[in-house]
Amino acid sequence: MRILGIAPTPFFADRGCHMRILGEVQALQRRGHEVLIVTYHLGRDIEGVPSLRTREVGWYQKLEAGPALGKFYLDWLLWRETIKAIKSFRPDVIHGHLHEGALIGLMARRLAGSRAPVVFDVQGSLTKELDSYGWLNKAPFMRPMFRAVEKIITRWAEQSVGSNLAVSEFLQEEMGLAAHRVCTIIDGVHMGFFDGTGRRDLKQALGIAEGRPVVTYTGALLSSKGVDNFFQAIPHVLARQPDAFFLVVGYPVEESRALVEKLGVAHSVLFAGRVDYFELPDYLKIADVAVDPKVDAAGEASGKIINYMGAGLPVACFDHANNRAFLGDTGAFAPEPTPRGLAQAILELLNDPRARAAKGAAARERVEREFSWEAGGRMYEEVFQRALQPPPGRAA
Numbered sequence: 058m059r060i061l062g063i064a065p066t067p068f069f070a071d072r073g074c075h076m077r078i079l080g081e082v083q084a085l086q087r088r089g090h091e092v093l094i095v096t097y098h099l100g101r102d103i104e105g106v107p108s109l110r111t112r113e114v115g116w117y118q119k120l121e122a123g124p125a126l127g128k129f130y131l132d133w134l135l136w137r138e139t140i141k142a143i144k145s146f147r148p149d150v151i152h153g154h155l156h157e158g159a160l161i162g163l164m165a166r167r168l169a170g171s172r173a174p175v176v177f178d179v180q181g182s183l184t185k186e187l188d189s190y191g192w193l194n195k196a197p198f199m200r201p202m203f204r205a206v207e208k209i210i211t212r213w214a215e216q217s218v219g220s221n222l223a224v225s226e227f228l229q230e231e232m233g234l235a236a237h238r239v240c241t242i243i244d245g246v247h248m249g250f251f252d253g254t255g256r257r258d259l260k261q262a263l264g265i266a267e268g269r270p271v272v273t274y275t276g277a278l279l280s281s282k283g284v285d286n287f288f289q290a291i292p293h294v295l296a297r298q299p300d301a302f303f304l305v306v307g308y309p310v311e312e313s314r315a316l317v318e319k320l321g322v323a324h325s326v327l328f329a330g331r332v333d334y335f336e337l338p339d340y341l342k343i344a345d346v347a348v349d350p351k352v353d354a355a356g357e358a359s360g361k362i363i364n365y366m367g368a369g370l371p372v373a374c375f376d377h378a379n380n381r382a383f384l385g386d387t388g389a390f391a392p393e394p395t396p397r398g399l400a401q402a403i404l405e406l407l408n409d410p411r412a413r414a415a416k417g418a419a420a421r422e423r424v425e426r427e428f429s430w431e432a433g434g435r436m437y438e439e440v441f442q443r444a445l446q447p448p449p450g451r452a453a
Contacts, residue, residue, distance in 0.1 A: 058090045058441060061148035061173070063139055065132055065157035067099030068108070070120045071334040072277055072307075073360040074180060075100075077220065077244050078154055079334075081178070082106055084245070084434030095142050097131050111138050121309055122277045124192045128157070136161045143169035150441045151175045153214065156183045160210045174444035177214035179224050182231075183207040189281040208232055215444040218242050218437070220360075221379045240440050243382070244360035245430035246367040251338045260343040263327060265302055270407055273344035273370075275306040275337060276361050278313040283350035283375075286396050288313060290350070291322045293400035298407050301325065306332050306340050341368035345413065346406045349374040350399055366424040371416035373402035383428070387420040 062082060069075050082092050086105070094108040099120060102108060111134040117127045139161050143151070151166060151173045153159030159177035166173055184204050187193045193200050211217060211232040218240050219225030225241040228234045265271060272294070278284050294301050303322075305313065308331040317326045332340060341347070347365035349372060362383045365372050374380045375398075376390035389405045391398035406413045 058150060058438075059146060059148045060085060060090055060092045060150050060152050060441070061139075061142055061146055061162075062092060062094045062152045062154060063135070063158035063162050064094055064096040064154045065128070065135055065161065066097065066155065067120050068094065068096040069103050069106075069334070070100050071331060071337075072122060073244075074122065074155070076334065076364070077178075077180070077360055079103060079106065080245055080247070080430045081152075081433065081437065083247070084430040085437060087431075088434045088438065090438075093142065093146050093148075095135060095139050097135065109138060109142055111135050121279070123190050123279060123281070124187055132157050132161060136165055139165040140169045143171045143173070147171075148173050150444060152178060154178045155180060156207060156210050159214050160206075163210070163213050174215035174441075175213070176440055176444050177211065177217040178220070179211075179217050179228060180220045181224060182227055183210075186281075190279075216240065216440050218440055220244060222382055223379055237443075240436065242433050242436050242440075243428055244363045245428050245433040246363050246424055247430055248367060248425050250335075251341070251367045251369075259339050263304070263329070263343075265304070265327070265343070269300050269302045270298070270345045271302050271304050271343055272346045272348060272373075272403060272407070273304045273306065273340065274348045274350070275332075275340065275364070278305070278307045278309060283352055284313060285316065285350075286352070286399055287348055287350035288316050288320060288322075288326075289396035290400035290403065291317070291326065292320055293397055294403050294407070295322060295325060297404050301403075301407060303327070304329065304340065304344060306330075306337070337364065338368060341365065341370060344368075344370055346370065346403060347372050348399070348403060349380070351375070352377075352394065363424055363428055366420035366428075369417045369421040371406050371413050371420060373399065373406055375399065384420065385423060387416050387423055389416070 064078055085092050096108055098110050098113050119125055143165055151162040153162040153175050162175045184207055216238055217228050219228055221243055222241055225239050228239050274287055276282055291303055303326045306329045310328045310330055317323050347370040349362050362372055373389045375394055389402040391402040
């Protein structure tokens, strides 16, 4: 099967959304499918993943997550590139990542004269995501428009794949999709990825003293990802565990570093900045506890939890359906949705090394058993086959 993926993002840029796209592509390739990705001019090429990029736009260099007005222009360029790709690649299926990717696919196939169905990979609600970034607060009159566009995209795509159960429920209950048009495929892992590079003793290289328990967060350092909850939890943790050390992997660091200094805990926090995705296991290996401080407001999956589990780390997080679906009973859940509550979850793991190790081992076994991309690849094949079937009442 020939699959054209549309990624309206600077793929690849070492963050969660891109890790999901890469995992899907590689899983489909291993099952013998030919995949081509169309994406922005930014990002770096990944060996073995064929990609086409839009022309260079010198004034747009944004790699981090979040909305930006410049993306409208980039999406227009991506739409033009997608039309050309459909004509030359002649895909059997168009795989639209995120709302813009699905919309571009729907519009491009019409102008390219293609009948390839569009499968929409949904990682959250468009309107709720914009709200989580505070973007619509500046122009609340645009909220109904974005809500209408979200419904159009969702209803026009032949099939939709929710990245977690909450997203799939949203597609049915709020977007009005029938159950047979929605499938849930949770973020997966390739277990060999967590072997790491083994090139250096990273703990020594980073200057972290032996014996200090390391608590890590990896991902975008944006308020919408809950990082303020994490940083505000640190003083509460240090009051009970003064030897704890906090390793933060992600970007942009400026605002987060300022908050840490304001909280007076900079002496126990190290910002590693942007790290190559393929070196991420080296950082996870030196951690004792991982944290996901994201709240459930945008309904997004927390793909970083899968990476934490694959690395054998126990996870401290908030108690909501998505996190429970990933972790089962292998996590430590905050008793209240506040920084203090998150601190309690972290302390639960720090205070009991034996239980911490047991939870980490159980998490690794769980993710290998239930969340491998091999299973996800098979499920995507089924979704694509359903998308290729004519709608009820229409002849093939």
